[in-house]
Amino acid sequence: MAPATLKLTNRSPRKPIRGLPASVEIPVDVTVDNVKVLIARQCGISDHNRIGLFNPATNKTLKDRNAIVLADADISRGKELLVKDLGPQISWKMVFVIEYLGPLLVHPLILFLRPYIYPWATPTPLSDTQRLAFGLVMAHFVKRELETLFVHKFSNSTMPVFNIFRNSAFYWIFYGLVSAYAIYSPTSLAATADEPLVDLVGTVIFVLAELANGSVHLHLSSLRSRGGTERKIPTGLGFSLVTCPNYMFEVIAWVGAVIATRSWGLALSVALGITYMAAWAKGKERAYRKEFPDKYKKKRYVMLPGLI
Structure with a gap:
């Protein structure tokens, strides 16, 4: 299946992630952890665990690092992820x-x-x-x-x-x-x-x-x-x-x-x-x-x- 493109939005506008790309292209079967790795690499953040991903509809964190991102109906439908730098881990x-x-x-x-x-x-x-x-x-x-x-x-x-x-x-x-x-x-x-x-x-x-x-x-x-x-x-x-x-x-x-x-x-x-x-x-x-x-x-x- 063709890759999906997700819009990336800073969850904390007052403390935005520097270098956060406007969007990210991901395979349909990619996991939460893999998306964190991809975003961290593009933002120049060495520890991908600092990246927090959130459902844009509920504002809840995506806790299961092994879950398929696009299996979340809100994300699949809205084609968007909220992103936050969680700080040193x-x-x-x-x-x-x-x-x-x-x-x-x-x-x-x-x-x-x-x-x-x-x-x-x-x-x-x-x-x-x-x-x-x-x-x-x-x-x-x-x-x-x-x-x-x-x-x-x-x-x-x-x-x-x-x-x-x-x-x-x-x-x-x-x-x-x-x-x-x-x-x-x-x-x-x-x-x-x-x-x-x-x-x-x-x-x-x-x-x-x-x-x-x-x-x-x-x-x-x-x-x-x-x-x-x-x-x-x-x-x-x-x-x-x-x-x-x-x-x-x-x-x-x-x-x-x-x-x-x-x-x-x-x-x-x-x-x-x-x-x-x-x-x-x-x-x-x-x-x-x-x-x-x-x-x-x-x-x-x-x-x-x-x-x-």
Whole structure:
């Protein structure tokens, strides 16, 4: 079939892309990602991920980088694309690596600086429960890093680099600073705890839930090809109960850690984390219902049975 010519319009007239051609000629089967490469080359932009393409009728971004551009009825009919420079980009994999690195750096740093952080308290060695708390936090975020590097497959390639500060703040501040400060204080409940059975119960809950969470992540990864953007209906462990059992098991794991550590700081971090995960889970439920209206079994609860 003959190539199609699409008009290119700056989506942000106040910040136009310099050198944006008036139009671009594309094959009928070209993907969103390939059009970005073509436009970036003509504009002299080295990273094509900076190019954002938008539907001129709805003003919505074309998210699926592997989608056929002309398969969009509005674009095919109007023969136009809105284009915007999204600014410097960073890969989603690197975003998660940086996010999870926060607690892995902050907790050892707080331990190293412990004599200076709590000068008002009588210096005492770490209790067994505080050492356990350190091990649980480190284990969780090392697992997160390994999953990011070797398991997760991301549908979006990149995000604006400046968003990394917003995305990382929660992990660095709450799971990092707030949790570490609360756990390693000489006057914390973990410092004075002497109940090995409570430590054991919390640890067993944590370990079993982390294993279940990892199993769900492996299953989700198996549903998408490397570099792909396709979505399939997940099944198996926990999916008959909630939309996102990975979030459910993560919450259970953190509840186990809170039991073991007796930490108000960790409990606060988990509570805030639940609000974020609940929003993400609701979004996934909407996406499944929209994409698979006839095949997907609707879930009443997206993350925690009987609650969320």
